[in-house]
Amino acid sequence: MALHKILKIVAIILSLAGIVFLGMILSKGDDVVKATGEGVDGYLYIAYITLAIVLLFVIIFVLKGIFAGNIKRTLLSILGFLVVVAIGYALASGVETPMQDGKMLSESGSRWVGTGLYVFYILAILAIGSMVFSGIKKMTTR
Structure with missing residues (x-):
């Protein structure tokens, strides 16, 4: 149950960070984002962090399943x-x-x-x- 709570907290933190970066992109305006891509980096970092967390948990649970079976x-x-x-x-x-x-x-x-x-x-x-x-x-x- 502790793992579920940790995952829930991480998901909430990543969601809040995504909302902040969305606000930053919307405040810049479409023209600035199209011209420079400014503000998109935050979303990429969130995506990289999410991918790393998912891969980590997949590896952990696959290894746990292999050794348990x-x-x-x-x-x-x-x-x-x-x-x-x-x-x-x-x-x-x-x-x-x-x-x-x-x-x-x-x-x-x-x-x-x-x-x-x-x-x-x-x-x-x-x-x-x-x-x-x-x-x-x-x-x-x-």
Whole structure:
């Protein structure tokens, strides 16, 4: 319960800081903000702080869950994911590609983009397949 109170206090503080920065931006006027971006820095700092807090709590609770549960099962899941990434990397090919801004996407960057797409496809197929399998299994066992 103490963690909930701490999170609530942090959320209130960040909300109040956001309201103060909103007031600062509104007091500057649209023309000044558009021309110089003055007053927007505060919002960026609030966003960075919020992101850091969220990441910290995610890491804490993930580690807490790993150590509270079955570590062997967690490691097997991570290994399975790494195998899927390795398969995606093996299937991907890297080709230098011109981008819209005139820069070139390197061969390595292109291969990692392809890897990400293949990993997404493989995981999507596995998820859909498991849902279909589960549905068929439920229909046949009744």
